[in-house]
Amino acid sequence: MSETSSREPSVTGSSGADGDLALARRGDRAAYDRLVRPLLPELHAHCYRMLAASHDADDALQDALVKTWRGLGDFEGRSTLRTWLYTVATRSCIDLARARGRRAMPVDLGPASARAVVDDAPSGDVAWLGPYVGHARQGTTSPAARYEEREAVELAFVAALQHLPGNQRAALLLFDVLGFPAEEIATMMRTTTTSVNSALQRARATVTRRVPDPSQQATARRIGDRQLNAVVQRFTTALEHRDTDALIDLVTEDVTWAMPPMPHWYAGLTAVGDFAAQVPMGNCGSWRTLPTSVNAQPAVACYLRPDGAPSHGAWAITVLTLRDARISGITSFLGVEHFTALDLPAELPPIGQ
Template identity: 40%
Template sequence: MSQDTLDLARAGDPEAFGALTAPYSRELHLHCYRMLGSLADAEDMLQETLLAAWRGLAGFEGRSSLRAWLYSIATRRCLNALRGAGRRVPRAPVPPFEPPEPSRRGHVTWLQPYPDTLLDQVADTVPGPEARYRSREAVELAFIAALQRLPPRQTAVLVLRDVLGYSTVEVAEMLGTTGTAVKGALQRARAACAERGGSPSPAPPRERPGSVRESDLTRRFAEAFAADDVDAVVALLTDDAWLAMPPAAHEYHGAAAITSFLEAGAAWRAGRRFHLVPVRANTQPAFGCYLPDDSGLVAHPVGLIVLTLGQDRIQAVTRFLDDGLPVRFGLPERIPLPDRTR
């Protein structure tokens, strides 16, 4: 950041302001996603952050880095959103068939996946010395969901300290609080995340994306799922696997519960088969999910599936019931199908 560019931006030059903030916009978007768990909300908060920075740039005195100042603004905006009554919580979908009784009902119904194509655009900045794990690892769905169950201040402290690596003093200044309060919030947040299985560290080394083992497992899942071969799908799952469907609150845990749900869905579709298009989300294998319309000639998007992989089987299947997600992941709006009547 040059002083000349800063002076021009303070004088109201939009191009200079863009030059100042552009290097950080993608990582700020990811930060807002971690805080809010929603791709749509993260986009809104990024715009609010940049607007607030534009309006408040005259007050930036340079005591911290521009990056830290922007993170401070983004964090406070996200905290306001988390505490506010106007948070965008999606309406629970009405199932087209009578689903079996769920194992439990989840509370994080606003959770959305994050495209790996956006992760690839985040500058590979080295986290500060206080970070406990690499920032890209801290975007897995289990971690993001665990963050959403924390009180807002604990979420902010955990992300700023353990993901981004800011010091206790820096976080206290960002949040307008004391170092003692930051340490207490961090201790409680770490304990809560560990209890809920949301801490990505320590963890065994993960398979390299696109490895032979990962590719084989995801291919077998896609083939079985698209064929409504419920037994084959369940055989690929760990004994304690679970299936969730945000924004629906229904969750199914264990082979029997998952089998019951998948069979009910297959019976309702009456022979219409899913078409899965591979993509990646939250550093994990994923699929855009398409279903043929009544004509059988076109398949339309009906959500997105993200797999959480264990060592040799699938630990979780998260089926996001948002028809607009595949397009946001760069997938087609429709898939033409062959006319089988000819």
């Protein structure tokens, strides 16, 4: 991709950026930081899509930034700095994915459970897909990109990517999400344009089979903010009141509920209703909630206060997947670390205090 391409904003297109690049090549770290800082959100989102875990994305992005800093003296400017950063970051992601393996959701481990597993325990030997708490930015206005930036971090899309080999994953993201041309991707991935096009064809077939249509962004636009917020409010009210019937009234007949790192998951009204009644609505304790957003989808921060505890502690970030104005998927990511990433408090006082 040339530096004058309309599909890619040039980082080196202004005199200020050119000056910073010259300074950075001479070892000025502050100038380098000024150059890369505007690109960090979109690069981190790319690494998350590749790796499906924010902490892995952190590692890959840090590795890429160190490598580009150390190699800046050899950067010849035949592409934009942004292209070079994406090249290095993508290779770092492929290497990390190869070393750590693909990340999974409970649905990948086996069939749904027909009844609630009340003594379910976290599975520590599974590399779990994690939530994305950032704000995706791509920096491209290319009409050729198939996915909107928010669609490209939705849970279903990120989970589908994990079923692709690293080269297919990279080709799909670089072409369909970020708008790089196949010829440029071939250079970035040290392969041929024919190989890139072949990888794209296979990747699209896999993703199409696994990602439902319409996207969550299209669903949200169709039902509108008011109705979307009403669904979230009804869900939180049902949880806080421990009202299983109210929750079941909100969901589709084929609703699913998963709680990584718990390995069991549930599908359908009967199984989800049984799980809801026996676990979150059962003897867990009382709940408080805060609305939030994760993976560009509506989400609820769920705080649990077991009987006798002085406060509600961070328990799970629950992401809601909608079909029309009903909930078709509930994914509860357990762990206080997700609250920290969202700048949410680790505990809440009981209602009325």
